[in-house]
Amino acid sequence: MAVALEIGDANNLDGNNNSGKITLSVLITCIVAASGGLIFGYDIGISGGVTTMPSFLEKFFPSVAKQAAEAKNTNMYCMYDSHALTLFTSSLYIAGLVASPVASRLIATTGRKNVMLLGGCIFFAGAAMNGLAANVVMLILGRFMLGFGVGFNNQATPVYLSEVAPPKWRGAFSTGFQFFNGIGVLSANCINFFVAKHSWGWRLSLGLAAVPAAIMTIGAFYILDTPSSLVERGKLVEARQSLIKIRGNKSNVDDELTDLVNSSELAKAAHEPLKTIFERRNRPHLVMAIAIPFFQQFTGIGVVAFYTPVVFSSVGSGQHSALTAAIVLGAVNLGSILVSTVVVDRYGRRLLFIIGGIQMFICQVALSILLYIATGAAGTEKIPKGYDLLLLVFMCIYAAGFGWSWNPLTVLIPSEIFPMRIRATGVSINIAVAFSATFVLSQFFLTMLCHLKYSLFLFYGCWIAVMTVFVVVFLPETRGIPLEKMDEVWMKHWYWRRFVGGQL
Template sequence: MELNGKVTHFLVVSCVMAISGGLMFGYDVGITGGVMLMDDFLMKFFPEVYERKSWNPKDLDSIYCKYNDVKLQLFTSFLYLPGVLATLFASHSNREMGRKPTMVIAGVLYLTGLGFTVSAQYLCFLILGRFLSGWGIVMANQTVPIFLSEIAPSEIRHGLNITLTFISVIFGIIIASLVNYGNNQWIKFGWGWRLSLGLGGIPALILIIGCFFILETPNSLIERGCLQESKTVLRRIRGIDDIKEEYDEVYLKTCEKAVEHPYRNLFKRRNRLPLVIVALFQMFQQFTGINVVIFYGPLFFNTLGFGNEGSLISVIIISCVYLIATMISIYHFYDIGRRLLLVQAGVQMLLGLVGIAIILFFKVPDHSSGLGMTYEFLLVVLVCVFVSAFAWSWGALGWWIPPETFPVEASLAAQIFTSCVNLLFTFAIAQASLSMFCYLKFGIFLFFAGWVMVMTAFVIFFLPEMKDYPVAELSNEAWRNHWFWKKFDDENLPPRRRTRRTG
């Protein structure tokens, strides 16, 4: 439906806030690997790791175990540990208080955690700060996309939300990589790691300040029974008086989603199939192995003989490739089709992972001192091959496909379930990656290659092509007509037998 309206300052500020929310998350994801590479940071909190890093490779049991430390992995994984509770809290806060207060709480929590982290003198405060920052990030990631989708005009809503959310996260990763490189080059006084982490507070401050210049969304006001105020807000957001048609649409959609028991409804018989699909997609996304590169890229390259500078430059190159590939996915997946993208990317990821494993097997023994320039270049190329394939497939589609499997009345609860499952698997991979690299060596990439084969086979045999269906019919017709999933459709299942109690 074409709706009239102006580009008001409320929409502009909302876009800025969406960008800041994505930057906050992306920056925090990208900054940790470079910080863990800094000698001053390791000396203060992880002296055993610093000692192993300083040794000659011949004196180590294996170079693959240089960074193997449970507490060091906690520095990364604790960002995702509060994920489930934070997601549920954000859902409750959005429903009871609205989008604006929830975003303010998210920003304050992130800044509080950042304060603990940047000023930490002991490991316990460092980890506590990561926990609080993770709580804030999860709340922001849950709320900012909802806020933007409810503020933006319907004709640009989907594209604007997806573009700003995904692109800003990757821009955050690139900025973090550049900051780490700059600190490694120019900050030599022992506080470079504090500066790297502290700069993450800038997008959080923008998010908090921006909340004082925006209005609550009409959808949120309708949810809480403020109908007259919601009409006034919609007029101000659009900059026009004639908002009846859009208001009726917003009111209808909000009422459709406002079920009495959303989580109980989510686990009804008709939603069990979508739940399975969602859980599998989130597990598959994490078991591609992408977070070994995104979280621990600098440590991975440094382990293989790259210097600090070479490791950080490699990560910058890979992050830029990630951005370009994501933009390809955003603007072309409707034309190409989800299945074709996922299958093609599965083959490409498999080639990249196996190629990396082969180089490590033949050229990086336990006491290797370096690959040499030719193989270093080839390794970066293979990582780029892998990352680009992930970015235009599971990176974006892993989030787009799950909501398309649920009916409207279960969509909000489904979004929360999707986030919870993803965060649980993200925590597990973040906590295990360096240990897996130590014990499996090159085999870690064969491990993930095996999973890529499994998920590609799943796509070939069990994922229907959705590009030929209207968005409104995806949750019904696309899955109901599939040769396998139609067996589990309510219309094809016998009714439950109900037994009457006697006596």
């Protein structure tokens, strides 16, 4: 029996009474699906902490351990500058990039749920291999398996959430993925803190990645596939049953099912979705699929997400303080995602993007000035006592701005703007761009930190200014709009209407 809360929706374009209804079934289903964010979040949190553990460096990267020891009296920004070490982090994103087109095809042919299951199983195997790694080859191979798991999961889960959630509350439900991502980051940071002093600590940190993978995979066995996916594969009876379950037993789902069938027919007419997405009428979707994940990575989040312990260790804070800072930042990020969950469907996507962008820009400029004053132009001075706390404060404000804007919205916007005819392909391009940008930045971040020093934060600040202007000018508001009616948003936009007008 489905329990429902009736909530009106002033923004519903088609008058569908189900747009604001939250049933117990859809609530549980979305929580289970969103738990897929745990695996990516855990990996993000674990990587930076592990790469500062002496036992890990001495076993797999002895030259880096020696370099870090010798850097104490020279340029601290270059303490961990090693392409071999950054490959440990960035190799996951190469695998994720390769997995994206495969996941796109599997999502269309086998459904969202099955791709989530496959991604969880592969991630579990990769975690086991990393925990048992005896050499660098096993370590990198395990990272590649983790990347394939993340690639499958990151593609299937956001689409699943956007298709199951009621239109009025799609933002809140879709940010659930990033909320669990934040839980994963915070959990990993805490584990790193408690095991860092042990010689086997890195094995436990890496091996425990299997736990969130198991939670997500087991949970996925008990949820239904989305109505859109079932219609797409011709399973209309199952699609109707799925709609009734997630919308409530007393709901009239005929109109929504008809919209899904019509969208599916249009999707089937596009025999080559990869070619279709480059058509003029799909120009705004394509631009957003590329620009939003690209811009997200150039907010400088790599500094915080992957290398917070490295950054604090590099400026002389010590490993204990560095791992403590990572925990604090993880907690701030998680709290800010909760804020986004509450307000994203009330105030819209654009406002959060703009406020978050301004907040992050100010913090990046402040961080650059602070590091210049504290460590000197050459980066040879150890950061004075008290300055490290101020550094953490600015990073926390930055992380909060990112946490309620570009963090959840980068997943939400691409998952809701694509019509069914190009949804799998569009999300695949979005994920591929995200993994490509993340790979490049994570691979070269430590080298950039070594050469640009404090001005690296100014570099990211300039990008934040550019992306905030982009949002103001080109991104329309999508709050409360049913997926099947999303094209109407582009037709009303001052710029994009010239591409989509009259071509729906």
